[in-house]
Amino acid sequence: EAQVTQNPRYLITVTGKKLTVTCSQNMNHEYMSWYRQDPGLGLRQIYYSMNVEVTDKGDVPEGYKVSRKEKRNFPLILESPSPNQTSLYFCASSLDHGTSGGNEQFFGPGTRLTVL
Amino acid sequence: LAKTTQPISMDSYEGQEVNITCSHNNIATNDYITWYQQFPSQGPRFIIQGYKTKVTNEVASLFIPADRKSSTLSLPRVSLSDTAVYYCLVGGSGGYQKVTFGIGTKLQVIP
Numbered sequence: 437e438a439q440v441t442q443n444p445r446y447l448i449t450v451t452g453k454k455l456t457v458t459c460s461q462n463m464n465h466e467y468m469s470w471y472r473q474d475p476g477l478g479l480r481q482i483y484y485s486m487n488v489e490v491t492d493k494g495d496v497p498e499g500y501k502v503s504r505k506e507k508r509n510f511p512l513i514l515e516s517p518s519p520n521q522t523s524l525y526f527c528a529s530s531l532d533h534g535t536s537g538g539n540e541q542f543f544g545p546g547t548r549l550t551v552l
Numbered sequence: 553l554a555k556t557t558q559p560i561s562m563d564s565y566e567g568q569e570v571n572i573t574c575s576h577n578n579i580a581t582n583d584y585i586t587w588y589q590q591f592p593s594q595g596p597r598f599i600i601q602g603y604k605t606k607v608t609n610e611v612a613s614l615f616i617p618a619d620r621k622s623s624t625l626s627l628p629r630v631s632l633s634d635t636a637v638y639y640c641l642v643g644g645s646g647g648y649q650k651v652t653f654g655i656g657t658k659l660q661v662i663p
Binding site for chain 2: 471476477479480481524540542543544546548
């Protein structure tokens with residue numbers, strides 16, 4: 437089944453304790469992206485990657501890191517989490533980054549992160 | 553990226569047709585218009601995409617006027633399960649790269 441998976445689905449942690457949220461897709465998609473969703477703010481893009489070893493900042497990259505060493509994986513790293521990073525996080529992928537006119541993004545189930 | 557403006561919320565009764573309009577005055581020549589649907593605590597799901605005139609699929613229709621400065625998502629005969637947030641996105645011509653979803657339109661279907 438074609439899908440985007442995220443782990444963990446739920447995480448409660450404490451300020452300053454490094455964590456990684458994994459994202460994996462099995463559709464051989466080139467484009468992957470991370471979003472956070474907060475009440476009243478909609479979905480905001482954190483980082484995106486147009487292919488292996490190619491990443492760039494979205495609208496809210498502060499406090500996050502990403503890497504794209506393999507096509508299927510795009511982990512989100514919080515080196516020193518803070519309470520303002522408490523949010524619902526979504527990973528997404530699409531076939532390419534839209535040069536052919538746009539491709540639909542497939543979203544993972546989400547990771548609910550709480551930083552105390 | 554072209555900025556989009558949508559109503560924050562809409563209510564509709566079951567069985568009615570719902571039209572949600574999105575304004576995108578600064579749309580670029582090669583930009584496409586894409587709509588997503590999101591249920592609570594789930595990731596957004598692609599509904600429909602178009603460039604001009606009208607596009608229809610099994611779920612919705614998308615109307616785009618000639619000047620492309622707005623678009624209207626039409627949901628025929630909505631049911632309670634259509635209660636969700638609907639997002640309008642514009643872009644794609646130069647690659648998705650940065651993507652802005654905005655806050656979307658919260659549609660509440662009333663029995």
